[in-house]
Amino acid sequence: MIxxxxxxxxxxxxxxxxxxHSQAGENCSARDLARExxxxxxxxxxxxxxxxxxxxxxxxxGANGGYSLxxxxxxxxxxxxxxxxxxPIAVTECMDTPGDCRQEPVCPVRHNWRKINNxxxxxxxxxxxxxxxxxxxxxxxxxxxxEIPLDGSKLTGGSASSLTA
Amino acid sequence: MIxxxxxxxxxxxxxxxxxxHSQAGENCSARDLARExxxxxxxxxxxxxxxxxxxxxxxxxGANGGYSLxxxxxxxxxxxxxxxxxxPIAVTECMDTPGDCRQEPVCPVRHNWRKINNxxxxxxxxxxxxxxxxxxxxxxxxxxxxEIPLDGSKLTGGSASSLTA
DNA sequence: CGATACAGTACCAATTTAGTGCTGTATGGC
DNA sequence: GCCATACAGCACTAAATTGGTACTGTATCG
Numbered sequence: 546m547i548x549x550x551x552x553x554x555x556x557x558x559x560x561x562x563x564x565x566h567s568q569a570g571e572n573c574s575a576r577d578l579a580r581e582x583x584x585x586x587x588x589x590x591x592x593x594x595x596x597x598x599x600x601x602x603x604x605x606x607g608a609n610g611g612y613s614l615x616x617x618x619x620x621x622x623x624x625x626x627x628x629x630x631x632x633p634i635a636v637t638e639c640m641d642t643p644g645d646c647r648q649e650p651v652c653p654v655r656h657n658w659r660k661i662n663n664x665x666x667x668x669x670x671x672x673x674x675x676x677x678x679x680x681x682x683x684x685x686x687x688x689x690x691x692e693i694p695l696d697g698s699k700l701t702g703g704s705a706s707s708l709t710a
Numbered sequence: 711m712i713x714x715x716x717x718x719x720x721x722x723x724x725x726x727x728x729x730x731h732s733q734a735g736e737n738c739s740a741r742d743l744a745r746e747x748x749x750x751x752x753x754x755x756x757x758x759x760x761x762x763x764x765x766x767x768x769x770x771x772g773a774n775g776g777y778s779l780x781x782x783x784x785x786x787x788x789x790x791x792x793x794x795x796x797x798p799i800a801v802t803e804c805m806d807t808p809g810d811c812r813q814e815p816v817c818p819v820r821h822n823w824r825k826i827n828n829x830x831x832x833x834x835x836x837x838x839x840x841x842x843x844x845x846x847x848x849x850x851x852x853x854x855x856x857e858i859p860l861d862g863s864k865l866t867g868g869s870a871s872s873l874t875a
Numbered sequence: 876c877g878a879t880a881c882a883g884t885a886c887c888a889a890t891t892t893a894g895t896g897c898t899g900t901a902t903g904g905c
Numbered sequence: 906g907c908c909a910t911a912c913a914g915c916a917c918t919a920a921a922t923t924g925g926t927a928c929t930g931t932a933t934c935g
Contacts, residue, residue, distance in 0.1 A: 546800045547714050547792065547830070550892065554802050561818055574911065583813050587895055594913065607902020608910045623826075627712065635711045637719050648748050653726055657846045661788075661833065664850040665712070668829055671856050672822075681822045682855030685829040690847030691836050715923065739880065752926055759882065772933025773879045882931075891922070900913075905906100 553630040555584060556592050560626055560674045563602070564618035572605055572613035592630070599629035618675035624666060626674065634669065636662045718795040720749060721757050725791055725839045728767070729783035737770055737778035757795070764794035783840035789831060791839065799834065801827045 559578055566573050575593050579586040593612050596602045601621060602612045614621065627634060635641035637658045639649055649655060668686060724743055731738050740758050744751040758777050761767045766786060767777045779786065792799060800806035802823045804814060814820060833851060 546796050546798070546806065547712055548803070549712050549801055551803060552893070558817070558819055576911080585894070588893075590912080591894080597912080598914095604912055605902080606900075606910085606912050608904065610902070610911050612912085631711050633711070636714055638713070638716060641711065652723070654723055654842045657837075657842050660846045660848065660850055661837065664833055665830055667851065668826065668853065671853050672826065676856070677819045677822050681825045683825065684854050685825055685856065686832065686851040687854050688833065688836050689849050689852050691841070691850065717924070741880080750925070753924075755881080756925080762881080763883095769881055770933085771879085771881050771931075773935065775880050775933070777881085877935095879934080880932090883929085884927100885929105886927075887925085889922100889924080891920100893918100893920080895918080896916085898913100898915085900911100902910080902912100903908105904910100905908090 547636065549627060550631055552588070552592055553627055555582075555588065556596060556630045557623060557626055557674075557677065558582060559589065559592055560596070560601070560614070560618075560621070561677050563612060563614050564674050564678060567614040567618065572603075572611040574611040577611070596626070596629055601625065601629050614674075618678070619673050621674045622670050623672045623674065623677065624669035627669065634662065634666050636665065712801065714792060715796055717753070717757055718792055720747075720753065721761060721795045722788060722791055722839075722842065723747060724754065724757055725761070725766070725779070725783075725786070726842050728777060728779055729839050729843060732779040732783065737768075737776040739776040742776070761791070761794055766790060766794050779839075783843070784838050786839045787835050788837045788839065788842065789834035792834065799827065799831050801830065 559582070562578060562581060563573070575590045576586060578584075578593070579589040582589070593602060593604075597604045597612065601615055603615045604610070604612050624634060633641055637655075639646045639652070639655055640659065640662050643649065646652065672681070724747070727743060727746060728738070740755045741751060743749075743758070744754040747754065758767060758769075762769045762777065766780055768780045769775070769777050789799060798806055802820075804811045804817070804820055805824065805827050808814065811817065837846070
């Protein structure tokens with residue numbers, strides 16, 4: 546399903562909450578965020594520590610301590626948050642662990658996966674935490690250099706019937 | 711890492727191999743494909759059964775039987791193959807299992823994930839199995855309706871520094 | 876009628892993921 | 906100084922997923 550992990554999903558949510566609070570100058574504790582989101586405190590804590598270690602959050606210890614964004618929300622991409630939570634975006638295993646797949650040298654599709662991977666990365670790179678706070682445009686991408694299929698025959702699932710997202 | 715499963719990856723490879731053979735009119739057995747790809751036969755078998763059950767492959771039993779594409783390779787999208795292997799593309803859990811996340815009604819980012827999800831789907835929808843056999847264009851997508859970040863500061867990982875893939 | 880090859884299902888082991896617990900250390904207020 | 910607060914860093918467990926196997930059944934060709 547090309548899924549990100551639940552924790553990463555939470556991570557994005559927490560980042561957006563922090564973006565709201567940070568612009569008011571407040572820093573808020575793991576406890577606050579846990580209460581706000583309804584997620585268990587240990588989980589929130591774990592995520593915030595991770596984001597902090599990867600320099601996306603600033604942390605302040607002690608009484609009245611807490612977390613706040615390390616940079617402006619308009620300057621932190623969704624891609625970075627995902628990267629901090631689970632490593633660089635890699636749709637196939639050979640993207641971030643090359644050499645593991647025995648047939649890599651003769652694999653007919655690997656180079657194309659790299660391009661697809663980069664296309665997805667570029668979308669996630671361009672969307673910032675701040676963007677997530679308000680509705681994104683309906684149409685995020687236009688395809689280039691591909692023949693767009695003429696008939697709708699293969700558009701089975703819930704996927705886009707036009708190129709609008 | 712927004713990863714698809716290994717089996718799905720194999721599935722795409724097998725589909726492209728079958729595309730090559732199908733255009734020559736041959737149908738080939740699981741054993742043949744296992745030998746060609748170096749993957750264990752039971753694995754190849756399992757994948758082909760799945761793709762067959764989902765009507766992407768035609769199967770022929772008996773001596774000289776085997777598999778072939780159910781449709782032209784130019785008419786089967788990568789998105790469909792992924793869908794057959796692991797269900798519809800869903801970057802977050804709430805995309806294909808709504809109602810599971812307790813805070814769905816108030817989730818500030820869910821609608822945006824849907825748009826991102828659709829953007830990714832549309833890319834994978836437009837790329838066919840036939841496309842995977844030859845190099846894709848370097849630039850697969852252009853972003854629309856988003857402000858492209860001006861500084862390269864946040865482009866840390868291996869991700870695209872321009873919009874080319 | 877027998878060898879070939881797919882269909883279906885059940886199963887197992889290894890990894891990954893989600894979530895918890897505990898110990899340590901910095902900070903601020905009384 | 907002392908204590909409560911709150912982050913840092915591990916180590917750990919349990920559940921779910923994944924990758925891979927085995928076995929039985931059925932269709933088809935020669």
